[in-house]
Structures are given as C-alpha cells and as structure tokens.
Amino acid sequence: MERLTTRLVDELRSGNHDSFAELVELYKDGVFAVAFKILYDRGEAEDAAQETFIRAYTRIDTYDPQYKFKTWLYRIATNVAIDRLRKRKPEYSMDAEIAGTDGLTYQDHLADDAPQPDAQVVHREIRGEMHEAIQQLPDKYRIPLLLKYVDDLSLKEISVMIDMPVATVKTRIFRGREMLKTIFQNREGFN
Amino acid sequence: MTPEEKLQQYLEDGILPEESDELRQLLEDESLYEAYLQYERIDAELKALPRPKLSDDFTARVMAAIPEAKTSPPATPVVRLEDRPRPRRKPHSKQMTWFRKHPGLVAALLFFSLMSSATLGLWNGSTETMTYTKVPGIVVTANEVVVPKDVIVDRDITVQGGDLRIEGTVNGNATAVHGRAYLASAGEVTGELEQIEQIFEWVWYSIKQIL
Structure with missing residues (x-):
C-alpha cells in the first residue's frame, strides 16, 4: 500500500487526475473514521471527509514525501473535523430529542450496519452507555482517546495529527480512559 | 507512572x-x-463502537467537487466560473444581523439620537433670540436685561440668550442661560445666581423647571 500510494501521489503531482480517485478509494474509510471519531455524527463526518480530500488535492504540493501520506492526510482530516467541532452550535446534539417524536433522538437516524441477533440485545445497552459516557469527556481527552481506536493509529501518528507531543497524547488517552471508568463507577453506584 | x-x-x-x-x-x-x-x-x-459506513458514491462526489484546474491548466476559466454553482447570497449583511440581534439597543440608540437632536435644536435656538421673564421695572436692551437700582423683583428671573445685570434686588433665583449674570455691588439676590453655559446644566435646569 505504501508503494502504491507513493506511485499514485507521484502521478497526481505530474498531473494525472485519475490517480487521485484511487487515492480516495484507498484512504476514504480511514479519513472518515478519523472524522467520525472526532465529530460523532455520520453526516458531518462525511462532509469533513470530503473537505479533507479536496484540501489534500489542492495542497498536494505541500506534501513532503519523506513522511507517510496517511499521516499527512489524517492530519488534514483531524484539522477539518476539529474546525467543524468548534463551529458546531452548542445546542445541537445528536442526542437531542427530535421535535414531535416520542423520545426519538437524532442518534436513531444513524444507520446501524450491524446485524441485530438476540445476542446483540445485551450489548446494545452497554454501547448506549458508552456513547453517552464518551460525550461527557472534554474534547481534549475524548479526541486522542478515540483516535487511538481508529484502526491501528500509533501514539506517534496521533501526536502528529493533533500536533501534540507523544507524552501528552499518552497522558490524555490514559486520563480519558480513567474518566470513563469514573463515569461508569458513579453510574453503578447510583443503581 | x-x-x-x-x-x-x-x-x-x-x-x-x-x-x-x-x-x-x-x-x-x-x-x-x-x-x-x-x-x-x-x-x-x-x-466495538459502531463504525458507520461511507456512502457508496463518496469517491464520485469528491472527484466531482475537486477543482480541475490542475489537470488542464489552459482550459477556459471563464466558462468554469459560470458553471460553478453560485454561492447563495447571504440573507443579511453583518450590520443587519447585528440590528436583528439587538432590537432593544437599536431602539434605545434611535430614541437617544432623536431626543438629543431635539434637545440640541432647542439649546441652539436659545442663543438666537433673547427671551426673559417679564417683570415690571426692568430695563431691556438688545442683549441685556438690567434690574435697575431700587427695583425689587419679587420672583425668579430668567434670561435666555443674553446677559442679566442685577443692580437692584431679586427676591428669588436669577438665572442667565447662554449669557452672563452680573451682580452689581449694590445688587442683591436672595435665591441663587446662576449662569448656565453648558448643555448639561441647561438640560438639568429645564427638567427642574418642568418639575
């Protein structure tokens, strides 16, 4: 993949428009995953992914081939997504109830691609809780922690993406997990 | 750790x-x-968090959205500009949005500007012609009102747009707006002798008059 990417980037730089489509195919899922982890909204993440590729295309000259293309691209994706996160109106929430429906939230509009056999039932509740808990984390902990769970991003890669030293990234990931643990513990204490 | x-x-x-x-x-x-x-x-x-999938036409949409300038640099840029979807005009300019956001403030500003122009008009008008409290015994010249010696005025006296010279006695307040109030050595004012030059004083004075 590395060599294919290098070839495609070279072709793109020499003006081959079509090689970009191949690059998009190769990296779209990763870019979308990064954007989704940050924005937690399918539609917005897709828009951010699109914006990422358009930016990458127009700024391909600034890409330094001695670094990984993936990291460069993910860094753009992270910036685009974080920008959108900041611009997002605070009152907008995926968990807000849709007017005129009985307890239906925007979250319910998400396509659930997983099949739902009976075994899934137990898990669904846990996932809902996890989703809720994640939303409670401040951005600075949530973003590094969730990025850690995008495929196999290394701490080094995340540190480049969010422009922070590796040690800080690590601390924030640990701290984020610890906060999740506390949230769950408190919840169990209530029940 | x-x-x-x-x-x-x-x-x-x-x-x-x-x-x-x-x-x-x-x-x-x-x-x-x-x-x-x-x-x-x-x-x-x-x-195990859910991973939503991208739409199938994602790549096609990206490719449709990227500017094609790079692949064909000498292409006809004028046509491309027109082809591009026009950005929707912003419904309101920045100022309009600001106005819409602060209707109270706008109303207050409007009121204030109208009020102050009216007040200013009155204030400036007061310099043009001399008006004064008509009291028997006083002497009025072009721009001066004199309370002569031996004349006793048993009320307040006000001159606007001229000087006020008191040689006699005023049993009350003596006020000169936009002018000077002189008190001769033999003159006497039992109330206050005031000389109003500033608009704020005048406004305050006017309010006091109304009350």
Whole structure:
C-alpha cells in the first residue's frame, strides 16, 4: 500500500487526475473514521471527509514525501473535523430529542450496519452507555482517546495529527480512559 | 507512572515476559484488580463502537467537487466560473444581523439620537433670540436685561440668550442661560445666581423647571 500510494501521489503531482480517485478509494474509510471519531455524527463526518480530500488535492504540493501520506492526510482530516467541532452550535446534539417524536433522538437516524441477533440485545445497552459516557469527556481527552481506536493509529501518528507531543497524547488517552471508568463507577453506584 | 496508568499501559502494549511478575503483584490489590477489569471492559467497548459506513458514491462526489484546474491548466476559466454553482447570497449583511440581534439597543440608540437632536435644536435656538421673564421695572436692551437700582423683583428671573445685570434686588433665583449674570455691588439676590453655559446644566435646569 505504501508503494502504491507513493506511485499514485507521484502521478497526481505530474498531473494525472485519475490517480487521485484511487487515492480516495484507498484512504476514504480511514479519513472518515478519523472524522467520525472526532465529530460523532455520520453526516458531518462525511462532509469533513470530503473537505479533507479536496484540501489534500489542492495542497498536494505541500506534501513532503519523506513522511507517510496517511499521516499527512489524517492530519488534514483531524484539522477539518476539529474546525467543524468548534463551529458546531452548542445546542445541537445528536442526542437531542427530535421535535414531535416520542423520545426519538437524532442518534436513531444513524444507520446501524450491524446485524441485530438476540445476542446483540445485551450489548446494545452497554454501547448506549458508552456513547453517552464518551460525550461527557472534554474534547481534549475524548479526541486522542478515540483516535487511538481508529484502526491501528500509533501514539506517534496521533501526536502528529493533533500536533501534540507523544507524552501528552499518552497522558490524555490514559486520563480519558480513567474518566470513563469514573463515569461508569458513579453510574453503578447510583443503581 | 501511577499503578493505574501502568495497568493501562499493559492493556495497550501487551505484557513483556519480564513484566508479568510486576503485573501479577499489582493485581493482588483488590481495587487495582477491579480497575484492571474495568479498563479491559472499556477497552473492549471502545473497540466495538459502531463504525458507520461511507456512502457508496463518496469517491464520485469528491472527484466531482475537486477543482480541475490542475489537470488542464489552459482550459477556459471563464466558462468554469459560470458553471460553478453560485454561492447563495447571504440573507443579511453583518450590520443587519447585528440590528436583528439587538432590537432593544437599536431602539434605545434611535430614541437617544432623536431626543438629543431635539434637545440640541432647542439649546441652539436659545442663543438666537433673547427671551426673559417679564417683570415690571426692568430695563431691556438688545442683549441685556438690567434690574435697575431700587427695583425689587419679587420672583425668579430668567434670561435666555443674553446677559442679566442685577443692580437692584431679586427676591428669588436669577438665572442667565447662554449669557452672563452680573451682580452689581449694590445688587442683591436672595435665591441663587446662576449662569448656565453648558448643555448639561441647561438640560438639568429645564427638567427642574418642568418639575
């Protein structure tokens, strides 16, 4: 993949428009995953992914081939997504109830691609809780922690993406997990 | 690194053979063992979070959206500009939005500007012609009102747009707006002798008059 990417980037730089489509195919899922982890909204993440590729295309000259293309691209994706996160109106929430429906939230509009056999039932509740808990984390902990769970991003890669030293990234990931643990513990204490 | 962070570290990197003893030791502590189980669960759940899929036409849409300037530099840019979807005009300019956001402030400003222009008009008008309280016995010249010697005025006296010279006695307040109030050595004012030059004083004076 590395060599294919290098070839495609070279072709793109020499003006081959079509090689970009191949690059998009190769990296779209990763870019979308990064954007989704940050924005937690399918539609917005897709828009951010699109914006990422358009930016990458127009700024391909600034890409330094001695670094990984993936990291460069993910860094753009992270910036685009974080920008959108900041611009997002605070009152907008995926968990807000849709007017005129009985307890239906925007979250319910998400396509659930997983099949739902009976075994899934137990898990669904846990996932809902996890989703809720994640939303409670401040951005600075949530973003590094969730990025850690995008495929196999290394701490080094995340540190480049969010422009922070590796040690800080690590601390924030640990701290984020610890906060999740506390949230769950408190919840169990209530029940 | 705190013991809890160590646990997370193990979860993240796996355990090296030489570390297994250390981990075992940590896990002997009940609360740390609990924490470890929790972290394991959280880790598994984070891994299992739903991953939505991109729309199938994503690549096509990206390719349609990218500017094609690079592939064909001498292409006809004028046509391309027109082809491009026009940006929707913003419904309101920045000022309009601001106005819409602060209707109270706008109303207050409007009121204030109208009010102050009216006040200013009155104030400036007061310099043009001389008006004064008509009291028997006073002498009026082009721009001066004189209370002569031996004349006693038993009320307030006000001159606007001219000077006021008091040689006699005024049993009340004597006020000169936009002019000077002189009190001769033999003159006497039982109330206040005021000389109003500033608009604010005048406004205050006017209010006092109304009250």
